[in-house]
Amino acid sequence: MLTASGRGHVGAAFSIVEILRVLYDDVLKYDAKNPRWPDRDRFILSKGHGCLALYAVLADKGFFPEAELAKFCASDGILGGHPEYGKVPGVEASTGSLGHGFSMGVGFALNAKLDGHKHRVFIVLGDGECSEGTIWEAALCASKHQLDHLTVIIDYNKQQTYGTIAEVQDLEPFAAKWEAFGFSVCEVNGHDVAALKNTLAAVPFTAHKPTAIICHTIKGKGVSFTERNLSWHHKTRVSAAEASSLLAALATE
């Protein structure tokens, strides 16, 4: 995808690779051949800029042919710089502007509750995204309606575009905030596949409470020169040499 378009939010995608892998390998109920199957679990990548990771997983699971990946951001492709509902099979909501996906997921979960459906809703939020006021409006609402079939997974990589979360807009005490908003909270290493599996298998932790899983992650995880490197948050004009060194690093590291 990077080679095709020369651009992408690399750091933001690398920090959620294990989270998405565990969700699609072990947690979510879905049918890639029938993406609108009514009983599927709903998944929303609210931090839409992490879509490189999502596209790779969706292609791997057969939601669309892998050849689409080579058309990332191309005019005739379905995979844009942010995921779009109606274009990409498996994408439940168009995200990209931060602070929307959570409220959308609350709508999905509330509908399931009103109509007595059993499917669940999982939403991945960015940490920088948690500065948006709508996140906390949605948190109040999810808690009020006791949406225990809704889980937010926060990619707490501690970095945003300008610098660290701590210096731009500190979120701490972060877990306490979610608890105060009525969530059952768990913190986990977001790159530890076994820990993610165990944690996600155990939701909801408390009946009648929505769940927040704070995943401690590393932006750009997996490649030495992208880890914690802000210049890879949104990389444009990725050269062929950079792309191939990234691929080589992924193959060996």
Place this chain on the structure above:
Amino acid sequence: MRQTSLNTVYEMAKRDPRVVFIGSDLGPDTLKQLKAELPNQFLMEGVSEANIVTMAAGLALEGKIPYINTIATFLTRRCFEQIVLDLGLHKTKVRLIGSGGGLVYAPLGPTHLATDDIAILRAVPNMTILAPADAVEMHRLMLQTLEVDGPVYIRLGKGGDPVVSRADLPCEIGKAIQMREGRDALIVATGICLQVALEAAAELEKQGVGAGVLHVHTLKPLDVAMIFEKAAPVPVILTMEEHTLAGGLGSAVAEIIAEAGFNPAKRFKRIGIPDVFPDQYGSQTSLMKRYNITASHAVDTVLKLLKTSPTSHSH
């Protein structure tokens, strides 16, 4: 008008389980019957409009038809991005019932005036914008909103507005209504300005000037064909709206007339709110007077335009 709109939601909710009412923080007895009889179709979600609009989009993607009600400007200004992305882009069947369109909340000051709601929403693809003239017309239009694809905004007037819409005329979303014929001038109006336009046309008739009145209750999709057809034979066209002149009905009609390239050129004016924040309290009526949204100003404007028109019939 608000009471009728909420009663209409109740009426629709009883017939159609997809209908869900969502309020922000409305009066204590709002739709209490709906809440009592159909509790799963009634939600009161607090002063969190942005979350409400996106949550409603989520409900709509799952098959519901949410009707959201709160003060018009808090829906349109505050939630603009939610409306653009979660309603417009996703083409969700969410209905926004905006209380106090225009200058209704005059005593409450400029924070509560929805003077730019139409302009804002005209820029949103897939949006339908309705501005009924009175409660009877609002009821007729609201019943049709169940079938409209994509989001709908319903601009409510003050309530107790005189009923000027006509039961004998068809009322269909997207179709302007010719309320009155006239060969000298055409007044195009929307919302409660219809009553002002009709008053102006009656006065003009007394003075020997035939002014037609076209009521545009649907601002989007605009009935371009009808506006063009009714504008073509008359030398003078006037628009009237309780809304800023930047981007509302007047702007839309001007675009049609300019692009039509009529020869000889039409004489054209817009009546509406100038590019200011209203600086007085008072009442809807007093602010409308302050900005010359009155029948007498419409009469004067039409007469002046007729004097300068090379093709006027009434010299």
